[in-house]
Amino acid sequence: MLRICLLPAFLGFVVEAASPRATASPPPQDKKAATASVPKPKPKFTIGKDTTYVAGPLDKDGFIDYAAALNERLRQGVTPATNANVLIWKAIGPRPEGVPLPADFFQWLQIDPPPEQDEYFIGLERFIKEHLKINDPEQADAIRNQQTRASQRPWTAKKYPHIAAWLKINAKPLAVVIDGTKRPHYFAPLVPDKDDKGSKGILLTANLSGVQKSRELTAALAARALLRVAEGRRAEAWQDLLACHRLGRHVGKGATLIEGLVGLAIDHIASAADVAFLESAKLDAKQVRACLRDLQQLPPLPAMADMIDTGERFFFLDGVMLVARGGVDVLEGLAGKGGKARDKAASPIGERFLQSVDWDPALRNGNQWYDRLAAAMRLPDRPAREKLLRQITDDIREMHSKNVSAANAARMILGTSQAKGKALGDILSALLLPAFHRIQHAADRNEQVQRNLHLAFALAAHRHDHGRYPAQLDDLAPKYLPKVEPDLFTGKPLVYRPMDNGYLLYSFGIDGRDNDARGQDDDPPGDDLAVRMPLPRLREP
Numbered sequence: 001m002l003r004i005c006l007l008p009a010f011l012g013f014v015v016e017a018a019s020p021r022a023t024a025s026p027p028p029q030d031k032k033a034a035t036a037s038v039p040k041p042k043p044k045f046t047i048g049k050d051t052t053y054v055a056g057p058l059d060k061d062g063f064i065d066y067a068a069a070l071n072e073r074l075r076q077g078v079t080p081a082t083n084a085n086v087l088i089w090k091a092i093g094p095r096p097e098g099v100p101l102p103a104d105f106f107q108w109l110q111i112d113p114p115p116e117q118d119e120y121f122i123g124l125e126r127f128i129k130e131h132l133k134i135n136d137p138e139q140a141d142a143i144r145n146q147q148t149r150a151s152q153r154p155w156t157a158k159k160y161p162h163i164a165a166w167l168k169i170n171a172k173p174l175a176v177v178i179d180g181t182k183r184p185h186y187f188a189p190l191v192p193d194k195d196d197k198g199s200k201g202i203l204l205t206a207n208l209s210g211v212q213k214s215r216e217l218t219a220a221l222a223a224r225a226l227l228r229v230a231e232g233r234r235a236e237a238w239q240d241l242l243a244c245h246r247l248g249r250h251v252g253k254g255a256t257l258i259e260g261l262v263g264l265a266i267d268h269i270a271s272a273a274d275v276a277f278l279e280s281a282k283l284d285a286k287q288v289r290a291c292l293r294d295l296q297q298l299p300p301l302p303a304m305a306d307m308i309d310t311g312e313r314f315f316f317l318d319g320v321m322l323v324a325r326g327g328v329d330v331l332e333g334l335a336g337k338g339g340k341a342r343d344k345a346a347s348p349i350g351e352r353f354l355q356s357v358d359w360d361p362a363l364r365n366g367n368q369w370y371d372r373l374a375a376a377m378r379l380p381d382r383p384a385r386e387k388l389l390r391q392i393t394d395d396i397r398e399m400h401s402k403n404v405s406a407a408n409a410a411r412m413i414l415g416t417s418q419a420k421g422k423a424l425g426d427i428l429s430a431l432l433l434p435a436f437h438r439i440q441h442a443a444d445r446n447e448q449v450q451r452n453l454h455l456a457f458a459l460a461a462h463r464h465d466h467g468r469y470p471a472q473l474d475d476l477a478p479k480y481l482p483k484v485e486p487d488l489f490t491g492k493p494l495v496y497r498p499m500d501n502g503y504l505l506y507s508f509g510i511d512g513r514d515n516d517a518r519g520q521d522d523d524p525p526g527d528d529l530a531v532r533m534p535l536p537r538l539r540e541p
Helices: 002-017 028-037 066-074 084-092 103-109 124-131 137-150 161-169 171-181 209-230 234-251 257-280 285-297 304-326 328-337 347-355 360-377 382-403 406-414 417-432 436-466
Strands: 495-498 503-507 529-533
Touching: 066 304, 084 103, 084 171, 084 209, 084 234, 124 137, 124 161, 137 161, 137 209, 161 171, 161 209, 171 209, 171 234, 209 234, 209 257, 234 257, 234 285, 257 285, 257 304, 257 436, 285 436, 304 360, 304 417, 304 436, 360 382, 360 417, 360 436, 382 417, 382 436, 436 503, 436 529
Parallel strands: none
Antiparallel strands: 495 503, 503 529
């Protein structure tokens, strides 16, 4: 949102600077006539692969409807019977956050909206307020902390009776969600708000309440899994955890980076619960191997490069079209400024300035950035990928410093229509490109967590067979794992320290430094990604 908030101020400076001071303020009686006299020709842009990226569909004014184009791509090969998201919405109801969705949302899913009243999933906050009738903040915080801990270690209904009651009331919708995660496809349409001219944008106005609700569903399933571990219901517990992993992979198939990051977060919750399950479920050798096989057969989480290449690219292109179509006021509205109008006397000249822009260079520049980003993020070799991403970051900073300046504003005002388009494209690119490096780091961390998780189950299988943990990780291959991967972040072997009744296993993490197995939640915090057996005690809230 910060990127969007910065943009109107700079564009406002440009269009206001384009207004000659001597003629910018007509007499009061002429303001309405001056505004009405400004022609509004169609902005200049070419439909093509290197500019608009897609050829349609077009709205009534000849602009690309990027929401429709994106949704058409996302739903290819998906039917209501194969779409996991159909059952997720059946479980959470038509307005999970209390806000109705646009009618187009369920039309894209090719289903009728769920009825207003049914046995839908009840989030913990609503459960605390409406079912427990608790209004005391300290009591509510205590229950929230119990829910967090319940997804990290085995627990009993006697210990956390409110969490047990919450899970019991949600038994039916959770069963529907589990069935949904078993479906092969996932399509979550992006349906932005619309006005009489068409779409107001993709990411900033599309409702993602179903995506956010998936995190709550995961917390519930993980908590129930560890309750079932304490009750000796190992098979059911494991199915709950596998459903969490499948849910994360489904949500991660969405077009936006928000969906990708939520998918990673879901998988992280499941992985932490998996280790608690492994420690406490009292599995035999055959069961440990079966669990490891289940984890290995999960599909990989969707690549962040795919979201950059499609959803985020479409977001950028739609943003360019929004500026071309509606000017600064449109972006002010999206930035949460309520679409506050600028000086009406300067507005016609500002509109005329934007109409003089050839938007093809802006569109081409944006596509080139997204092409470059997607290619870099798809490199399998992490050091090479990191080098390219750092170079792209440096290039964007340099571009931003050159273009967001009063001197460049003057060049845009005096330049050709193509020069204006290129300069505005550079500004939009610098401000709208996502924090791609941090996003790739999140994906890399999750990849290493998955490697550690597989190692933990392989180590448990080895202990069952030999009565002890191996002296070194390489002893696990090829019987338990095809190979033992090195630390993703250093390329060197992971730290592994076997002990009499357990072990310490860890990666150095993003910073590539040994923080003695301290992770982000430790005190003092570190950047390492560790598995300890036996598990350490949870810190008190």
